Structures are given as C-alpha cells and as structure tokens.
Amino acid sequence: xxxxxQDPRHKITKRGQxxxxxxxxISEHNRLYWYRQTLGQGPEFLTYFQNEAxxxxxxxxxxxxxxxxxxxxxxTLEIQxxxxxxxxxxxxxSSLPNSDGYTFGSGTRLTVV
Amino acid sequence: xxxxxEDPQALSIQEGENATMNCSYKTSINNLQWYRQNSGRGLxxxxxxxxxxxxxxxxxxxxxxxxxxxxxxxLITASRAADTASYFCATDAGNFNKFYFGSGTKLNVKP
Numbered sequence: 001x002x003x004x005x006q007d008p009r010h011k012i013t014k015r016g017q018x019x020x021x022x023x024x025x026i027s028e029h030n031r032l033y034w035y036r037q038t039l040g041q042g043p044e045f046l047t048y049f050q051n052e053a054x055x056x057x058x059x060x061x062x063x064x065x066x067x068x069x070x071x072x073x074x075x076t077l078e079i080q081x082x083x084x085x086x087x088x089x090x091x092x093x094s095s096l097p098n099s100d101g102y103t104f105g106s107g108t109r110l111t112v113v
Numbered sequence: 114x115x116x117x118x119e120d121p122q123a124l125s126i127q128e129g130e131n132a133t134m135n136c137s138y139k140t141s142i143n144n145l146q147w148y149r150q151n152s153g154r155g156l157x158x159x160x161x162x163x164x165x166x167x168x169x170x171x172x173x174x175x176x177x178x179x180x181x182x183x184x185x186x187x188l189i190t191a192s193r194a195a196d197t198a199s200y201f202c203a204t205d206a207g208n209f210n211k212f213y214f215g216s217g218t219k220l221n222v223k224p
Contacts, residue, residue: 048210102212
C-alpha cells in the first residue's frame, strides 16, 4: 500500500477519556500534516512535521492535544480528557517539500459521547 | 483569515453538463490547489496552479487563476454522476508550509 494510512477509521469514546490516532505517511514523504474537519466545513490545519521536527502548531491545538513523529516516519496524535467539541474527522496528509499537493489519508472519525 | 472561500456552497446539475466552482481568497499566494472529497472520505488532490500560471488543464478539469482578483475557478466538463462530491480550494499564505481550506462546494450530478 503506497498511500497514507490512518488508524483507527472510527473511534467512539466517553468524555474525559484519552485517545490516540496513528498516521503512516508515504514512506518518502518527509512532511506530515494533521488537519481536523467538522461536518460541512473544510479541513482546519492543526500541525505539521518535517521529518521528526514539529515545525508549526495551530492555536486550535490546545494543551490537551499532542502530536509526535518520533523517527520521522509514522505520527501519533493524542487527545487527552476528550470533550464533545473534539468530535470531528482527523485527517493526516503527507508531502514532499514544495510538491504538487498533499496525499491525504481516509481520516479517523472521532465521536465523543 | 487566509482561507479560500468557495462559491456556490452547493450546485446541482444534470449529467453531461459543465460544473463551475469559484474560489476567492484574501492575501497573496504562491500556490492554489483544488481537492475533491467524497462523503466521509479523505481528500483527493486534483490540481495545483502556481501564482505565475493563469490556466491549467487535467483531463476534464480546467482551473484558472486571476491573482489580481484573488480568485480561481474550477470547471468540470461533461460531468458524470461519479463527480458528485465536495470540492475544496486550498491556498497558502505565501507560506509553502501549509494550506488553508475553504468550506467547499457540494456538487451533485444527477444521472
């Protein structure tokens, strides 16, 4: 599989629980991005990595959110103490620098009940 | 906000007709991209147009860019039912590092 993989596809969690999502980018892509998308809206930028370095974080990414890319390959996005407002589709994308576009994964749909 | 904004929000056409979607943005850009998203799925990159380009074609897609008006259009010719999806434009803010997405145009192509 040469695409961007995200796991799990769906996650239902109770408010207050922690969740972690994983993204496996295209292997030769050194840039990795996390976006969040709510119903009827476009994706909102959360953060991006170049190799293992997290170079930018959106103000949308509160203290409860943390992302890592420990070896410059896969990435994880953790949300602590989930709230109902965290319910959304979390999208991962990867690219080469100055490339002709992102390759997105299919996303992880989070529902906080 | 640097976000591109698409217009119209929703578009319904018959199969075989052409579909035109517009995108406006606020600040200077290096690149503008168009993506398609089928319901509940990830986004698929369609085409990128650079700020020094005015028009680009890819199959049944034609994208134009007018940097003086800060606007772009996506034309899908001879639409098919399979083109039913949401279409998003994405702009950088003179920053190659990330793209900002609008709210999208929801296209429905009726067979």
